[in-house]
Amino acid sequence: MPRAGILVDRPYERLTKEQVELIHQASMEILTAPGLISFNEEAANILHSHGAAVESIPGDRRSWQVKIPEQLILNALDNAPRTVKLGARNPDNTLIMQGDEPRVYLITGSETNIWLDVEFPTYVHKSDASREIRVPEFKPRRGTVEDLCQSAHVCEHLEMVDGYIRTVNIQDREITEENKDVNKFFASLNNNTKHFMSGLTSLKQLDNVVRMAELIVGGKKALEENPIISFITCLVKSPLQFVDDTTATFIEVCRRGLPVAVSSSPQAGTTAPIKEAGIMAQINAELLAGITLGQLVKPGTPVLYGSVPVRARMDTLGDSYGSVETSQYNIDCAQMARFYGIPNYSTSGVSDTKIPGQQSSIERLFSDIVVAMSGPQYLHCAFGLLDCNSVFCLLQAVLDDAHFKMIKFFLRQPRIDQPEMEAALKQIRAVVTTPQKLYISYIRPVLRSGEISGIYPFEGSGETDDVLELAYEQMKDLLARPVEHIDRETTARIFEEIPGILPRLNVYERES
Amino acid sequence: MPEDIIGLIRENVIQGRITKDDEGMDEGMVGKPGVTELVEQALASDLPIQDIVTKGLSGGMEVVGQKFEAGEYFIPDMLASAEAVGVAMEILQPRLARSGIKTKGTIIVATVKDDLHDIGKNIVSILLRGAGYAVKDLGHNIDTQVIVDAVREERPQFLGLSALLTSTMARMADVIQILEENGLRDQVKIIVGGAPVSEEFAKSIGADGYGADGFQAVAVVEALASGTEN
Numbered sequence: 001m002p003r004a005g006i007l008v009d010r011p012y013e014r015l016t017k018e019q020v021e022l023i024h025q026a027s028m029e030i031l032t033a034p035g036l037i038s039f040n041e042e043a044a045n046i047l048h049s050h051g052a053a054v055e056s057i058p059g060d061r062r063s064w065q066v067k068i069p070e071q072l073i074l075n076a077l078d079n080a081p082r083t084v085k086l087g088a089r090n091p092d093n094t095l096i097m098q099g100d101e102p103r104v105y106l107i108t109g110s111e112t113n114i115w116l117d118v119e120f121p122t123y124v125h126k127s128d129a130s131r132e133i134r135v136p137e138f139k140p141r142r143g144t145v146e147d148l149c150q151s152a153h154v155c156e157h158l159e160m161v162d163g164y165i166r167t168v169n170i171q172d173r174e175i176t177e178e179n180k181d182v183n184k185f186f187a188s189l190n191n192n193t194k195h196f197m198s199g200l201t202s203l204k205q206l207d208n209v210v211r212m213a214e215l216i217v218g219g220k221k222a223l224e225e226n227p228i229i230s231f232i233t234c235l236v237k238s239p240l241q242f243v244d245d246t247t248a249t250f251i252e253v254c255r256r257g258l259p260v261a262v263s264s265s266p267q268a269g270t271t272a273p274i275k276e277a278g279i280m281a282q283i284n285a286e287l288l289a290g291i292t293l294g295q296l297v298k299p300g301t302p303v304l305y306g307s308v309p310v311r312a313r314m315d316t317l318g319d320s321y322g323s324v325e326t327s328q329y330n331i332d333c334a335q336m337a338r339f340y341g342i343p344n345y346s347t348s349g350v351s352d353t354k355i356p357g358q359q360s361s362i363e364r365l366f367s368d369i370v371v372a373m374s375g376p377q378y379l380h381c382a383f384g385l386l387d388c389n390s391v392f393c394l395l396q397a398v399l400d401d402a403h404f405k406m407i408k409f410f411l412r413q414p415r416i417d418q419p420e421m422e423a424a425l426k427q428i429r430a431v432v433t434t435p436q437k438l439y440i441s442y443i444r445p446v447l448r449s450g451e452i453s454g455i456y457p458f459e460g461s462g463e464t465d466d467v468l469e470l471a472y473e474q475m476k477d478l479l480a481r482p483v484e485h486i487d488r489e490t491t492a493r494i495f496e497e498i499p500g501i502l503p504r505l506n507v508y509e510r511e512s
Numbered sequence: 513m514p515e516d517i518i519g520l521i522r523e524n525v526i527q528g529r530i531t532k533d534d535e536g537m538d539e540g541m542v543g544k545p546g547v548t549e550l551v552e553q554a555l556a557s558d559l560p561i562q563d564i565v566t567k568g569l570s571g572g573m574e575v576v577g578q579k580f581e582a583g584e585y586f587i588p589d590m591l592a593s594a595e596a597v598g599v600a601m602e603i604l605q606p607r608l609a610r611s612g613i614k615t616k617g618t619i620i621v622a623t624v625k626d627d628l629h630d631i632g633k634n635i636v637s638i639l640l641r642g643a644g645y646a647v648k649d650l651g652h653n654i655d656t657q658v659i660v661d662a663v664r665e666e667r668p669q670f671l672g673l674s675a676l677l678t679s680t681m682a683r684m685a686d687v688i689q690i691l692e693e694n695g696l697r698d699q700v701k702i703i704v705g706g707a708p709v710s711e712e713f714a715k716s717i718g719a720d721g722y723g724a725d726g727f728q729a730v731a732v733v734e735a736l737a738s739g740t741e742n
Contacts, residue, residue: 438634440592440635441534441588441592441595443588444588448537
């Protein structure tokens with residue numbers, strides 16, 4: 001049985017049919033004129049061999065102007081699977097995404113360089129030493145492979161996390177460009193039995209991480225049937241450019257037939273037009289170009305429409321994930337992906353603030369609620385991320401999980417039908433004749449069936465705000481719970497066959 | 513088996529089942545006798561009233577209180593059990609006097625004049641019945657004189673007054689003043705409650721106690737009854 005996710009009954013849509021059509025047509029026009037600039041020769045050649053107009057652009061860097069005809073894109077869209085399966089070490093954590101079904105899976109990510117530690121020192125009131133208060137203090141530091149293990153561990157136990165994208169970049173002294181991929185894949189897969197998606201640091205490591213996954217699931221064919229790993233490739237750099245190295249990675253992943261998110265992250269105001277019509281036409285064009293390339297490399301490659309649009313901050317011109325327009329773009333993209341019938345990799349919950357607190361909760365909840373309502377299938381929803389995706393805080397991830405439980409409850413389908421209404425009328429008629437005129441006795445069966453939402457899980461008992469401290473306690477509880485590691489024999493084979501994994505990640509060696 | 517009936521009463525109080533039609537907490541309870549049927553069986557079997565009350569009803573409520581404290585039970589569960597005890601006490605009432613068992617006392621409750629809110633007062637009534645008190649509920653929007661007359665006629669040990677509005681809470685002071693003017697104030701302990709009411713307000717109008725919620729109201733009444741109130 002796959003994970004249930006959140007099935008959104010009637011997804012929130014901002015665009016009319018005419019507006020969807022207008023965006024689609026504008027994207028088609030963009031891809032024929034001006035088209036894209038490809039810095040990857042192989043991509044230019046593949047597209048050229050299928051009818052795209054390709055011209056070399058003079059200059060220091062080798063690049064090609066690629067104009068993709070509309071029919072080529074439409075054919076590619078026909079080849080792209082409508083249903084994408086993302087497997088998992090634990091088959092109960094499988095994700096089945098259908099392009100036309102607004103079933104939302106909640107995923108962590110993306111990688112941040114900074115890990116935010118938290119502690120609660122006690123402060124004493126200056127004029128009354130009997131008055132003490134514990135105040136959260138946050139300390140940023142560079143992420144390590146042990147942090148990644150901890151993050152994967154806690155996310156294994158977070159009920160609302162359906163799949164795992166590594167949340168922290170591993171920057172230990174022993175980690176190099178060459179061994180980063182095998183370590184991040186092993187640390188994540190060994191501490192989490194949910195689906196694992198990642199980007200690649202080095203294309204040279206692709207076969208090693210694929211082999212690792214094959215060893216875990218029991219071979220090449222088993223991996224095809226249960227793709228426990230998938231990839232995210234930012235092959236597009238906005239505006240309208242195929243980047244050389246990530247495009248090369250994308251092509252190789254497609255050749256292996258593994259699921260891949262085609263990602264584009266234009267910033268309205270700098271790398272995309274500031275107004276909605278412009279950024280939507282451009283991001284859609286960029287994603288269709290990537291999807292087209294993938295289907296030309298290997299028809300039927302499972303792809304996700306990976307939209308990560310964002311608006312620029314007006315004070316710094318950095319990303320403003322907390323802005324309301326960012327949510328609007330994401331909602332529009334979910335609708336465009338559904339128009340094409342391709343599962344949507346979407347974004348929500350990123351906040352501009354640096355630490356957990358009120359701003360963080362407001363910013364992330366605002367986008368988490370509205371974007372989830374739009375029904376993207378793979379919602380990369382910034383569990384624990386802060387400071388525009390540059391900081392990860394485990395405590396924040398625990399808070400996010402609690403908040404997503406509330407969102408899931410909110411998105412339940414209304415239960416109003418004939419039997420339900422008959423029972424309600426019977427109840428009303430019975431209660432109004434009683435002296436107390438209270439419905440309280442009818443609460444109990446409903447309470448036990450899970451049909452009543454719970455109180456806020458981190459509610460304090462007094463007149464102080466204990467949310468962060470209570471969430472911290474839960475975080476420690478989750479860390480204390482065991483996780484199901486890869487078995488001893490498979491671990492031994494992985495360490496034998498795959499070079500570069502840090503010996504200390506072998507839990508069995510550590511035990512002995 | 514007589515012992516089993518007492519045990520079943522206790523168990524059904526914990527389950528919060530008034531009659532055989534109630535679901536209770538566990539699966540498969542519907543159709544089995546509830547507290548009402550079991551108390552009637554116990555009386556038919558001539559079981560001691562004392563055992564029915566202390567081992568069955570109070571014993572069950574004690575467990576319910578523990579479960580509530582432990583977070584296993586919620587207020588609706590507590591109220592269901594209290595209501596079951598209240599119903600049982602009504603059945604037992606005629607026999608209590610004959611058997612020489614003293615009741616815990618009578619309390620008159622009312623929501624004061626011009627106030628139509630009675631949820632809190634109703635919940636307090638259920639809990640007090642569950643705790644073994646005889647409760648006479650006058651209702652809501654009750655004239656001050658009606659309350660005073662009821663105290664004169666019923667001679668309760670306690671009077672509980674409720675108000676939800678800042679504009680009606682002053683009526684509580686009116687009730688106390690008229691009770692004093694009629695020489696009735698000393699014969700009754702008065703507790704007050706309701707959203708705008710506070711401990712300070714209760715003291716300022718000369719009430720004997722204040723309950724912030726239903727559970728505290730019962731605790732205050734118990735303390736006043738035993739003379740251990742602060």
